[in-house]
Amino acid sequence: MNLREFESAARELLDPVHYDYVAGGADDEVTVRANEAAFARIALLPRVLRGAASRESGVTLFGHRASLPVVLSPTAFHRLFHKEGEVATARAAARAGVVMITGMASTVAVADVVEAARAAAPGRDPAVWFQLYLQPAPGVTEALVRRATEAGCAALVVTVDSPVLGAHTRNARNGFHDLPDGLACENLRDLLDGEPGHVRQIAMSPTLDWDDLDRLRASTSLPLLLKGVLHPDDARIALDHGVDGLLLSNHGGRQLDTVPATIDLLPEIAAAVAGRVPLLLDGGVRRGTDIVKALALGATAVGIGRPAVWGLAADGENGVTRVLDILRRELDHTLALCGATGIADLTPALVRNATASAGPR
Numbered sequence: 001m002n003l004r005e006f007e008s009a010a011r012e013l014l015d016p017v018h019y020d021y022v023a024g025g026a027d028d029e030v031t032v033r034a035n036e037a038a039f040a041r042i043a044l045l046p047r048v049l050r051g052a053a054s055r056e057s058g059v060t061l062f063g064h065r066a067s068l069p070v071v072l073s074p075t076a077f078h079r080l081f082h083k084e085g086e087v088a089t090a091r092a093a094a095r096a097g098v099v100m101i102t103g104m105a106s107t108v109a110v111a112d113v114v115e116a117a118r119a120a121a122p123g124r125d126p127a128v129w130f131q132l133y134l135q136p137a138p139g140v141t142e143a144l145v146r147r148a149t150e151a152g153c154a155a156l157v158v159t160v161d162s163p164v165l166g167a168h169t170r171n172a173r174n175g176f177h178d179l180p181d182g183l184a185c186e187n188l189r190d191l192l193d194g195e196p197g198h199v200r201q202i203a204m205s206p207t208l209d210w211d212d213l214d215r216l217r218a219s220t221s222l223p224l225l226l227k228g229v230l231h232p233d234d235a236r237i238a239l240d241h242g243v244d245g246l247l248l249s250n251h252g253g254r255q256l257d258t259v260p261a262t263i264d265l266l267p268e269i270a271a272a273v274a275g276r277v278p279l280l281l282d283g284g285v286r287r288g289t290d291i292v293k294a295l296a297l298g299a300t301a302v303g304i305g306r307p308a309v310w311g312l313a314a315d316g317e318n319g320v321t322r323v324l325d326i327l328r329r330e331l332d333h334t335l336a337l338c339g340a341t342g343i344a345d346l347t348p349a350l351v352r353n354a355t356a357s358a359g360p361r
């Protein structure tokens with residue numbers, strides 16, 4: 001019936017340790033809860049008698065026409081949740097006409113993820129973006145970017161909220177630190193030097209700075225998005241460094257705990273971005289009403305993290321498809337109830353009780 005029910009379905013099927021890995025977050029999980037709670041606190045104020053017979057919910061992202069203003073945010077280790085892993089997720093996203101951001105920490109190599117998307121939607125040119133963590137050795141980042149580019153990824157998403165990994169209480173208690181035998185981060189296999197078959201560790205590094213980003217910017221012509229910028233000053237700095245988009249994210253409450261809900265930060269960030277680049281948001285999006293609130297407050301599109309994983313765990317490709325179908329139906333229904341002809345009609349005038357005043361769209 002709705003996205004929340006997929007969590008219960010997935011929980012029945014998953015190893016409790018893996019369920020906790022997905023559901024959990026950092027420290028007291030204050031931000032995990034805040035993301036969803038903040039959406040619930042924002043009210044929608046609909047218009048009436050607007051005569052909207054059909055509603056347009058497609059969005060163009062870096063020249064690619066997506067059928068929905070929803071992307072799959074990057075989540076690690078899909079083969080932990082379903083045997084087909086990222087291949088199943090990629091098929092579902094491609095068939096739905098939705099952008100998948102595939103992770104550096106995928107358990108299927110990026111070339112195989114893109115290939116699965118293309119094979120599932122022939123002639124549709126599905127968009128797969130590649131998420132990465134800048135590596136302290138520039139050569140490693142370069143090699144990864146080359147791999148993603150050659151695979152056919154259409155954009156790069158650099159996650160910048162992880163100078164160190166967040167402290168996940170549940171993982172520590174459960175002793176979950178490594179992938180089980182047989183699963184690995186395939187994008188890191190045979191990358192640069194080392195024994196054949198060697199899988200390099202993903203490094204989180206607190207030494208990275210804007211110079212590292214500049215080096216990446218100069219090395220690629222792919223659209224570059226930053227994921228995890230929370231301060232409006234950093235949003236402005238990011239634009240000065242030539243990024244092509246921002247994904248406003250607190251990593252689903254999995255990095256620094258007690259940071260604000262992303263939807264509460266959106267008006268300030270939208271004001272800082274001032275429509276110069278696409279602004280995406282993730283964290284706590286579970287309903288069509290959440291999508292409408294985010295777009296009304298200045299987001300170009302939203303991302304979902306956990307819901308796609310719950311769909312994958314519940315029923316593989318079909319589960320992810322169902323999750324996206326439900327969001328599509330709920331978004332259309334919400335637009336109708338709001339008196340909107342499409343997402344272009346969504347403005348701050350549609351919401352009440354949002355924190356700051358919204359910036360221009």
Ligand SMILES: Cc1cc2nc3c(=O)[nH]c(=O)nc-3n(C[C@H](O)[C@H](O)[C@H](O)COP(=O)(O)O)c2cc1C
Nearest residue numbers: 022073074075076159251252282283284304305306
């Ligand atoms: C199981 C799991 C793994 C994740 N792995 C990554 C990752 O490898 N890289 C990354 O940038 N974000 C990662 N994230 C964060 C998501 O991209 C996204 O920001 C977050 O899940 C959005 O919140 P939501 O789960 O409430 O939709 C992960 C999230 C989860 C739940």
Ligand SMILES: CCCCC(=O)C(=O)O
Nearest residue numbers: 021075076105202251254
């Ligand atoms: C190197 C794996 C990172 C996974 C991650 O980002 C998360 O679980 O939130």
